[in-house]
Amino acid sequence: MLPEEGRRRLRIIDAARETFTLYGYGPIVTPTFEDTEVFTRGVGAATDIVRKEMYTFQDGSGRSLTLRPEGTAPVARAFVSNGLHKRPLPQKLWYVAPMFRYERAQSGRYREHYQLGAEALGSDDPLLDAEAIALLSSLYRLLGVPGVRLRVGDMGDEESRGPYRAELRAYLDRHVASLPGDARERMEQNPLRLFDASDDATRAVMAEAPVLLDHLSDAARTHREEVLAGLDALDVVYDEDPTLVRGLDYYTNTVFEFTCDRLGAQSGIGGGGRYDGLVESLGGPPTPGVGFGSGIERIVLALGDDESEPPGIDCYLAVPDRKLRVRYLPLLAELRSRGLACDAGWGGRSLKSLMRRASALRARRAIIVGPREAEEGVATVRDMATGEQVQVAIDELVGSLS
Ligand code: HAM
Secondary structure, three states: OOHHHHHHHHHHHHHHHHHHHHOOEEEEOOOOEEEEEHHHHHHHHHHHHHOOOEEEEEEOOOOOEOOOOOOHHHHHHHHHHOOHHHHHOHHHHHHHEEEEOEEEEEEEOOEEEEEEEEEEEEEHHHHHHHHHHHHHHHHHHHHHHHEEEEEEOOOHHHHHHHHHHHHHHHHHHOOHHOOOOOHHHHHHOOHHHHHHHOHHHHHHHHHHOOHOOOOOOOHHHHHHHHHHHHHHHHHOOOOOOOOOOOOOOEEEEEEEEEEEEEOOOHHHHHHEEEEOOOHOOOOOOOEEEEEEEEHHHHHHHHHHOOOOOOOOOOEEEOOHHHHHHHHHHHHHHHHHHOOOOOOEEEEOOOHHHHHHHHHHEEEEEHHHEOOOHHHHHHEEEEEEEOOOOEEEEHHHHHHOOO
């Protein structure tokens, strides 16, 4: 990643940090790798992530470790191992971190990507789901991401899913002859995943399949209605999508996905949902949670090429005589400590080439100290836009610039 892209990414991270802070989230950092079990138990052994995409290795003591493929299970693990359930709940935590997935790399899909994410643990309030969705929506708005759409689905609770799964299985058993082998295999592990299939035969079968939304328990239906009422109150525009499934098994109730029509095949720019059983599955007390993740590279792609020029610097200190450079190091340090972005060209080069460098760095002023200035205890300050020059006593220089 070169500085052009680095600047775009920093702008995204700065905006995210501001937005997370406004919504009461505090930063959390988890290790780059975790015990493999955190993901097999947390994300689900039947998911593509766990079956095919993890970078797993053994350490010197033979322990199985895995490079973090996603951020939610590690945060839930940290919540348990640090006893965060004893703190006031919900604990609202955000992160930006690299994730590693052995996927087929293509534009927008990388084996290492950076994700910014937020997790609120310890409350089952549906308004927290609405708030998390509104947060991500407002971040995309703040950044000016074009063509964003939001779909909201529902995974129900245990009570809804049991009978629904049986009905879906019965339906699929009736249509098994029309399903390709791969879909039959997935159907055994998690029939809901078939809604996500990309082949025409499976899609045709799933188009007529029963949907979970029609089988929600009373509690799950009430939860959903309150989430949607929250989104309406917050003016968040969404489409209800009864077939939305996500690639992680921990979701319960609300699931959502933001897509961006600028992104082509990898159109998912961010997504998340509620995961009321995750903390318990990692050995903690029953603790509901909700959150989301959004890929920074995908946000960069969605924003397109930013034509704006690099920001430039405040001052360029030009000291053509090598022997003088140590004397002016404290001046450079003092300017920087006053908050001025500075760079310097030290000796061995002509004044002309130093001025070319100052222009290339888009410096607003050049501070020139040649042998004559050094002897007189002054510096020549040149306005790089107008070419105007003034002489300033070195002692007064910092005060005159800051
Ligand atoms: P996810 O949908 O797997 O969810 O990933 C979240 C986001 O990360 C995606 O929407 C996408 O922007 C980005 N992303 C995923 N894989 C890649 C990749 N290979 N290359 C580039 N970007 C990618 C999760 O990971 C959940 N932990 C989100 C969550 C948090 N749910 C609840 N809390």
